[in-house]
Amino acid sequence: MNVYEPAFSFAFVREFILLGFSCEWKIQLLLFSLFTTMYALTITGNGAIVWALWCDRRVHIPMYIFLGNFSFLDIWYVSSTVPKMLVNFLSDKKTISFAECFLQFYFFFSLGTSECFLLAIMAFDRYLAICCPLHYPNIMTGHLCTKLVSICWVCGFLWFLIPIVLISQMPFCCPNIIDHVVCDPGPLFTLVCASAPTTQLLCYTLSSLVIFGNFLFILGSYTLVLLAVLHMPSATGRSKAFSTCGSHLAVVSLFYGSLKVMYVSPGLGHSAGIQKVATLFYAMVTPFLNPLITAFRIRR
Numbered sequence: 001m002n003v004y005e006p007a008f009s010f011a012f013v014r015e016f017i018l019l020g021f022s023c024e025w026k027i028q029l030l031l032f033s034l035f036t037t038m039y040a041l042t043i044t045g046n047g048a049i050v051w052a053l054w055c056d057r058r059v060h061i062p063m064y065i066f067l068g069n070f071s072f073l074d075i076w077y078v079s080s081t082v083p084k085m086l087v088n089f090l091s092d093k094k095t096i097s098f099a100e101c102f103l104q105f106y107f108f109f110s111l112g113t114s115e116c117f118l119l120a121i122m123a124f125d126r127y128l129a130i131c132c133p134l135h136y137p138n139i140m141t142g143h144l145c146t147k148l149v150s151i152c153w154v155c156g157f158l159w160f161l162i163p164i165v166l167i168s169q170m171p172f173c174c175p176n177i178i179d180h181v182v183c184d185p186g187p188l189f190t191l192v193c194a195s196a197p198t199t200q201l202l203c204y205t206l207s208s209l210v211i212f213g214n215f216l217f218i219l220g221s222y223t224l225v226l227l228a229v230l231h232m233p234s235a236t237g238r239s240k241a242f243s244t245c246g247s248h249l250a251v252v253s254l255f256y257g258s259l260k261v262m263y264v265s266p267g268l269g270h271s272a273g274i275q276k277v278a279t280l281f282y283a284m285v286t287p288f289l290n291p292l293i294t295a296f297r298i299r300r
Contacts, residue, residue, distance in 0.1 A: 013176040032089035045291025046071040074287040114156025123221040258282040
């Protein structure tokens with residue numbers, strides 16, 4: 001029997017088939033080469049930024065500390081899914097064990113949530129620097145900077161812990177095919193033997209809260225920044241302020257744009273193709289572009 005044929009059964013599954021991209025072998029090899037190159041460049045680029053910011057004591061200021069943490073986070077974020085994706089391109093079975101699937105689920109969502117919180121903190125930092133320049137050094141101290149970064153990491157790893165544990169305790173029945181590139185809650189819920197509306201609602205509520213909450217915080221911060229910049233008498237000052245915020249806004253737009261497609265409304269309403277493309281965008285393209293955007297900002 002073909003490994004991708006649905007084999008309906010009420011036996012509980014011990015592994016899943018992570019279908020990924022179903023296409024011809026030549027296309028699979030092409031995608032494997034493309035994604036391998038992007039992954040290598042992502043690791044190299046973000047690693048170089050972390051190393052450069054760590055070694056140069058002149059940039060040990062809050063803005064660059066946040067940037068360094070963001071690049072460090074991106075290394076682990078992209079590594080939580082892409083290696084398995086690359087292995088599946090060259091595999092016939094494309095299987096992923098139950099434990100491996102939920103570990104990927106946990107780290108992918110935890111790191112993504114930490115990234116949401118960190119982007120919000122970076123927006124707050126820019127607000128303080130532009131709207132309260134005289135008080136900025138006294139407010140954004142090294143101690144506060146360290147505390148904010150720690151909160152981003154800890155909250156990110158705790159945010160989805162309960163729903164992931166709840167989903168992992170559910171009975172999964174055959175067919176055990178996940179028509180996705182990662183272990184995602186939408187496709188996983190379709191494999192659950194019994195209905196779980198409460199857990200499903202909890203999962204999407206937490207997703208919406210972390211996405212909308214941080215996005216609205218960023219939007220509010222930059223609204224105040226924009227008002228402050230427009231009242232600046234100097235054109236040079238306005239240009240410098242906009243350039244300071246531009247790189248962060250570019251990353252926010254790329255990251256949140258694709259996230260909202262997937263998780264603000266239940267993922268079950270999207271086609272498998274849209275889910276895969278959107279996931280690839282925020283899981284792989286954004287971390288790939290981040291070093292380019294960050295390097296442009298540092299150079300300026």
